[in-house]
Amino acid sequence: MSDEKKKERIDIHAYLAEFDDIPGTRVFTAQRARKGYWLNQFAMSLMKEENRQKFKEDNAAYLENWNLTDAAKKAVLARDYNAMIDEGGNVYFLSKLFSADGQSFQTAAGSMTGMTPEEYAQMMINGGRSPEGVRSIKEKY
Amino acid sequence: MSDEKKKERIDIHAYLAEFDDIPGTRVFTAQRARKGYWLNQFAMSLMKEENRQKFKEDNAAYLENWNLTDAAKKAVLARDYNAMIDEGGNVYFLSKLFSADGQSFQTAAGSMTGMTPEEYAQMMINGGRSPEGVRSIKEKY
Amino acid sequence: MARVTTGITSSHIPALGAAIQTGTKGNDYWGPVFDGYEPIKKWIYEPGNMPDVIVLVYNDHATAFDMNVIPTFSIGCAESFAPADEGWGPRPVPDVIGHPDLAWHIAQSLILDDFDMCIFNDMKVDHGCTVPLSMVFGEPSEWPCKVIPFPVNVVTYPPPSGRRCFNLGDSIKAAVESFPEDLNVHVWGTGGMSHQLQGPRAGLINKEFDLNFIDMLIKDPETLSRMPHIQYLREAGSEGIELVMWLIMRGALGDKVRDLYTFYHIPASNTALGAMILQPEETAGEPLNPRVVHSGHSLAAAAE
Amino acid sequence: MARVTTGITSSHIPALGAAIQTGTKGNDYWGPVFDGYEPIKKWIYEPGNMPDVIVLVYNDHATAFDMNVIPTFSIGCAESFAPADEGWGPRPVPDVIGHPDLAWHIAQSLILDDFDMCIFNDMKVDHGCTVPLSMVFGEPSEWPCKVIPFPVNVVTYPPPSGRRCFNLGDSIKAAVESFPEDLNVHVWGTGGMSHQLQGPRAGLINKEFDLNFIDMLIKDPETLSRMPHIQYLREAGSEGIELVMWLIMRGALGDKVRDLYTFYHIPASNTALGAMILQPEETAGEPLNPRVVHSGHSLAAAAE
Numbered sequence: 001m002s003d004e005k006k007k008e009r010i011d012i013h014a015y016l017a018e019f020d021d022i023p024g025t026r027v028f029t030a031q032r033a034r035k036g037y038w039l040n041q042f043a044m045s046l047m048k049e050e051n052r053q054k055f056k057e058d059n060a061a062y063l064e065n066w067n068l069t070d071a072a073k074k075a076v077l078a079r080d081y082n083a084m085i086d087e088g089g090n091v092y093f094l095s096k097l098f099s100a101d102g103q104s105f106q107t108a109a110g111s112m113t114g115m116t117p118e119e120y121a122q123m124m125i126n127g128g129r130s131p132e133g134v135r136s137i138k139e140k141y
Numbered sequence: 142m143s144d145e146k147k148k149e150r151i152d153i154h155a156y157l158a159e160f161d162d163i164p165g166t167r168v169f170t171a172q173r174a175r176k177g178y179w180l181n182q183f184a185m186s187l188m189k190e191e192n193r194q195k196f197k198e199d200n201a202a203y204l205e206n207w208n209l210t211d212a213a214k215k216a217v218l219a220r221d222y223n224a225m226i227d228e229g230g231n232v233y234f235l236s237k238l239f240s241a242d243g244q245s246f247q248t249a250a251g252s253m254t255g256m257t258p259e260e261y262a263q264m265m266i267n268g269g270r271s272p273e274g275v276r277s278i279k280e281k282y
Numbered sequence: 283m284a285r286v287t288t289g290i291t292s293s294h295i296p297a298l299g300a301a302i303q304t305g306t307k308g309n310d311y312w313g314p315v316f317d318g319y320e321p322i323k324k325w326i327y328e329p330g331n332m333p334d335v336i337v338l339v340y341n342d343h344a345t346a347f348d349m350n351v352i353p354t355f356s357i358g359c360a361e362s363f364a365p366a367d368e369g370w371g372p373r374p375v376p377d378v379i380g381h382p383d384l385a386w387h388i389a390q391s392l393i394l395d396d397f398d399m400c401i402f403n404d405m406k407v408d409h410g411c412t413v414p415l416s417m418v419f420g421e422p423s424e425w426p427c428k429v430i431p432f433p434v435n436v437v438t439y440p441p442p443s444g445r446r447c448f449n450l451g452d453s454i455k456a457a458v459e460s461f462p463e464d465l466n467v468h469v470w471g472t473g474g475m476s477h478q479l480q481g482p483r484a485g486l487i488n489k490e491f492d493l494n495f496i497d498m499l500i501k502d503p504e505t506l507s508r509m510p511h512i513q514y515l516r517e518a519g520s521e522g523i524e525l526v527m528w529l530i531m532r533g534a535l536g537d538k539v540r541d542l543y544t545f546y547h548i549p550a551s552n553t554a555l556g557a558m559i560l561q562p563e564e565t566a567g568e569p570l571n572p573r574v575v576h577s578g579h580s581l582a583a584a585a586e
Numbered sequence: 587m588a589r590v591t592t593g594i595t596s597s598h599i600p601a602l603g604a605a606i607q608t609g610t611k612g613n614d615y616w617g618p619v620f621d622g623y624e625p626i627k628k629w630i631y632e633p634g635n636m637p638d639v640i641v642l643v644y645n646d647h648a649t650a651f652d653m654n655v656i657p658t659f660s661i662g663c664a665e666s667f668a669p670a671d672e673g674w675g676p677r678p679v680p681d682v683i684g685h686p687d688l689a690w691h692i693a694q695s696l697i698l699d700d701f702d703m704c705i706f707n708d709m710k711v712d713h714g715c716t717v718p719l720s721m722v723f724g725e726p727s728e729w730p731c732k733v734i735p736f737p738v739n740v741v742t743y744p745p746p747s748g749r750r751c752f753n754l755g756d757s758i759k760a761a762v763e764s765f766p767e768d769l770n771v772h773v774w775g776t777g778g779m780s781h782q783l784q785g786p787r788a789g790l791i792n793k794e795f796d797l798n799f800i801d802m803l804i805k806d807p808e809t810l811s812r813m814p815h816i817q818y819l820r821e822a823g824s825e826g827i828e829l830v831m832w833l834i835m836r837g838a839l840g841d842k843v844r845d846l847y848t849f850y851h852i853p854a855s856n857t858a859l860g861a862m863i864l865q866p867e868e869t870a871g872e873p874l875n876p877r878v879v880h881s882g883h884s885l886a887a888a889a890e
């Protein structure tokens with residue numbers, strides 16, 4: 001039909017599959033967004049001071065208002081950000097949680113690496129994590 | 142630069158100017174949308190039963206909650222839909238008002254033509270208003 | 283593999299919903315309209331014709347979206363969508379049940395195809411979405427298939443061009459065909475035909491324009507898609523612009539189609555009403571008999 | 587006639603806002619970062635350089651938009667936009683004052699140019715929008731110019747391609763040039779550079795990638811715009827994808843640009859930070875002196 005229609009299309013399955021090839025990284029695809037829907041909406045609720053107060057008073061009770069899986073609840077209570085991301089959380093949504101906790105992006109990000117906050121901060125000062133060897137699981141480069 | 146960038150662009154001023162050449166018609170452009178912002182938001186508020194009740198109890202008092210021009214207020218109170226559209230109202234927004242009044246789209250549309258409801262209904266049954274002569278002010282066709 | 287097997291067009295006039303609700307759909311005024319949809323209803327309940335999913339293209343009539351959010355192309359990716367209260371209480375029809383797997387797949391595919399989609403997960407649907415369902419499916423206690431609501435802005439100017447809509451349809455087709463599950467997918471284009479709901483020119487109907495639009499939609503959508511907005515406005519009335527949404531449906535059917543059924547009626551309330559069944563030629567079924575039905579004043583004028 | 591006179595890129599790291607708020611911007615850690623912005627601040631307050639309006643391209647970080655509405659390209663057309671509460675109270679900065687005339691003009695023009703915009707009229711702005719303003723303008727009681735917020739989805743996949751962003755920039759340029767008023771318009775592209783905020787790979791920084799990106803952005807954005815998402819993800823970390831927004835800025839400057847100033851610093855919190863002033867070659871001013879500044883570990887490594 002039209003010229004525009006003859007455009008080469010990206011194969012969406014290949015496009016999405018490549019994302020699983022990056023070490024230590026979960027790309028926020030539809031699949032993850034759907035899984036993490038309520039976890040992320042819970043986190044968004046912490047943008048209101050009154051909700052933050054309620055949450056601080058009783059984390060577990062507050063979480064009952066949201067349609068969370070047990071794994072998601074457990075992850076939130078333990079502030080286990082890797083586990084939250086496994087449950088479909090996204091770091092920008094979850095930032096409302098660590099911000100409500102008075103934590104910085106650096107502390108939260110560092111907590112996912114298995115390093116202490118000091119070790120992580122020092123790694124950053126030293127130039128950050130090198131991409132060498134962590135670009136691709138399959139291609140190992 | 143790229144092929145896509147060489148595309149012929151529509152002249153937006155000419156595009157918008159043509160809309161003023163249609164008899165008895167106000168096209169809902171940005172200019173109208175901005176002018177009618179609060180009038181249209183007022184109408185949207187009538188999608189809630191509790192707001193409809195408040196509005197029915199006292200039209201004028203309810204309108205005080207919205208940042209309306211005097212002309213817009215007067216038009217709403219008089220249910221003068223042409224005047225509301227002149228104030229930037231759009232018929233789909235305003236439909237919340239005539240629906241809350243229990244009026245149909247036909248009665249509301251007909252009320253803008255200067256015909257009685259019966260005359261308007263009969264014109265529609267007879268095949269509607271002919272486009273002949275009302276396509277263009279300038280070209281008179 | 284999923285396939286777009288069928289395109290349906292339908293007006294989505296709120297008065298049709300009111301006629302069902304008030305039990306007046308058999309009277310002299312509404313009878314011919316509902317009669318004209320009867321063959322579509324019969325056809326869709328025949329074996330093999332019921333879709334698994336409908337991508338239902340419609341415009342939100344200042345319902346889910348107000349002046350604060352005006353998205354050009356939206357797609358509903360939620361599990362379900364409740365009927366909205368448009369000022370007279372919600373239409374008493376079942377919730378629309380979505381198909382999140384396919385909806386997200388289409389959303390992702392369209393973005394990769396350079397359509398700047400707006401994804402919604404919490405959205406009510408208005409008469410634009412539910413009236414066509416009522417007209418085609420009648421009054422079941424739940425809709426017989428899944429529905430992906432696909433709202434298009436045709437209220438605040440500029441709406442997308444006919445060309446953009448037509449190309450979007452082609453990308454929807456490609457997206458559906460890359461979905462691994464074996465699904466019968468319909469694309470419905472709703473709204474139209476000629477009508478104007480506002481101002482001294484309200485009540486405009488243009489039968490010649492409408493019949494030519496139907497003809498071109500079948501035979502030469504490529505040319506039809508290049509019609510500028512001003513021509514819709516002049517010829518088909520200010521709300522006739524809704525017809526650009528039919529081009530999304532048409533774009534999803536590929537080059538050549540067979541028209542199984544065409545119904546055209548003047549007037550339904552303020553509007554000239556059109557309803558069609560189209561199928562891609564390669565996989566098209568038999569046309570209905572009669573293949574073309576005119577009624578109301580459109581019939582009277584034809585008989586002149 | 588309005589003109590896009592300047593493109594500015596800037597990271598929009600929330601920790602920069604925190605450093606201002608806590609009065610630590612002069613310390614050993616943050617001092618070099620704020621020093622690197624000093625020439626930009628000085629430049630922009632010089633006669634003739636202050637924009638009338640900034641089209642500020644950024645991503646909303648799950649602030650104005652949650653999982654219920656995910657718009658690919660948005661434009662804020664309101665009179666003003668308040669800073670959002672992102673979990674620690676709103677940033678104590680002035681409201682962003684919009685330019686509805688130009689914003690609606692751009693919105694309308696982009697839709698005519700086949701960009702499927704989502705128009706917002708009631709929207710709060712997050713650090714993505716306000717941190718660059720603080721870095722460039724300091725701490726005035728009100729911002730010295732109007733700002734049109736232009737949020738781009740880079741959170742939920744797929745974001746728009748680099749190519750789509752680059753072409754959008756070109757259409758923004760054309761839209762600005764068809765606005766009759768005589769305005770000095772900036773387009774700012776914010777976010778980046780390499781960083782990853784999640785998972786065991788958090789903390790990734792790729793200096794080679796970033797410096798090459800800067801180089802290509804100046805000299806060959808056409809080729810740069812064809813880089814697929816996966817390459818951003820592998821090379822620049824999962825949040826490095828924000829860099830596609832720099833291509834919108836670049837597309838708005840035309841074929842050839844002069845780089846007036848480039849600042850690159852490692853690290854600011856988790857991130858490699860880049861800030862540039864670019865101008866279309868035909869109307870470019872003099873480069874600053876020094877024209878390129880590296881600091882933090884990026885400097886140390888360069889000295890090796």
Ligand SMILES: [Fe+3]
Binds near residue numbers: 294341343410473524
């Ligand atoms: Fe409609």
Ligand SMILES: [Fe+3]
Binds near residue numbers: 598645647714777778
């Ligand atoms: Fe960011």
